[in-house]
Amino acid sequence: MSQSSKPPKPPTPPSPSPAPVPTSADVARLAGVSRATVSYVLNNAEAVRISEPTRRKVREAAEELGYVPHAAARSLRAGHTRIVLLPTSHVPIGPLYSTFLNELQWALRGLDYTVVQYGSLGLTGDEAARAWAELRPVAVLSLGEIALSAHNVATLKRAGARAVLTMGPQAVPGAHALLMDQAEVGARAAEHLVERGRRRIGVVVPEEEGLGLFSTPRLEGARSVAGAEIVALRMAYSEESAAELAQRWGSLGLDAAFAYNDEYAMLLMRAFQDVGLRVPEDVAVMGADDLLIGRLLRPRLSTVQIEMPTGERLAALVDEAVREPAAAVRRHDLMAAVAVPRDST
Structure with a gap:
């Protein structure tokens, strides 16, 4: 055999044909029932009474074949x-x-x-x-x-x-x-703080984009309470932002903080303690949502419970x-x- 001649390449084996998609007729044959029964069982039709053993046979046959009802066909019907x-x-x-x-x-x-x-x-x-x-x-x-x-x-x-x-x-x-009246959350918080003798209330408004849907009505609700002097304060959901706000709290002349929710309130309360501010003696702190962890803090966190x-x-x-x-x-x-x-x- 000359060097230029090469043995022929073996033929490429054909790609395996994809397995046929199982149909409801396949399920019906395997389960020994009609296609209508398959449809009733797998579509959870409650108007048709089918015995539990039959339902079980249909579901087992569908699982064995890997059959899944066609959502588009169901929608057309x-x-x-x-x-x-x-x-x-x-x-x-x-x-x-x-x-x-x-x-x-x-x-x-x-x-x-x-x-x-x-x-x-x-x-x-x-x-x-x-x-x-x-x-x-x-x-x-x-x-x-x-x-x-x-x-x-x-x-x-x-x-x-x-x-x-x-x-x-x-x-x-x-x-x-x-x-969902979020303004009621702010109003209940401010009313409670005013009842406790707190008048100058800092309302913590999150810096995070998109939370205005909740925070803006809560701020306006607090502003609607008679006797409350409200100052809006921006704060991000981070220890650094809470620490920065706590550092300048003494210059703001405020005696209470209502945070957007319990998580922001907990961040701020810890930051207050780190700079030597006593809660509630120097500053009262209130959150919203009534999370379980707020009850485990010391002091326990006052909050607004939202009944959803x-x-x-x-x-x-x-x-x-x-x-x-x-x-x-x-x-x-x-x-x-x-x-x-x-x-x-």
Whole structure:
């Protein structure tokens, strides 16, 4: 064999064909039932009575085959999706609201909805409405970070949203309003401090972007209290910022601090102690949200307890709005606030 001749390359083995996608008919054959029964079981249809052994056979067959119902086909049959779109918060709203939102998502899942979180950072109301509408959600639950208009609500409804619900201090025409009056939190805090003989109150306003949705109404609520002289003070959620504020506290002539929430209050209280200010003798400190850790501090932290609705209640409101899209939009007051006096005031 000459040096120029080369043995032929072995043929490239063919790529394995992808496994066929299992269908409901495959599940029906394996389980020994009809396709309709498969659909009823896997779509959790409650109107049809199917025995538990049959349900178990269908689920086991679906798991064995790796079958998953097609969401788009299901949506075509029903005329709408089961997606509840929840625009993702991009601000640190605190443990109280995070727990509430987690409960809400679990409750919606229990009602057979799919919760889709959507990152909406930087979008205007018009941009957000169009982006959300592309997913064809059956409901949108806006937390209020993006200011929606009646036109935005109409855009979502034209795209198939049976309900639009907004959480926040103000109602939006065409949407169910889940009102959360943050001004009441500030008012209850200032009233308590005035009752304790404190008049010159520094209200800590977070420097973090996006928290104005909560902090601005709380500041205005404190300003509404007769006898309170309110000074707004900017502070970041950091030890350094709290220390800087504590260092200049003596020059401000203030005798009390109402912080945005318990976490900011704890940072500031520790900073006061580090510079030799006594709590509450030299300065009274009050937070909001009534976190457990505030009760473990010494002195124990006075706070404003916020009574939030349960996730189950709000999920039920979403479900009711979806099932009755023609019903008149309603306003629901979701929040109450009460001062909880402890040692720090």
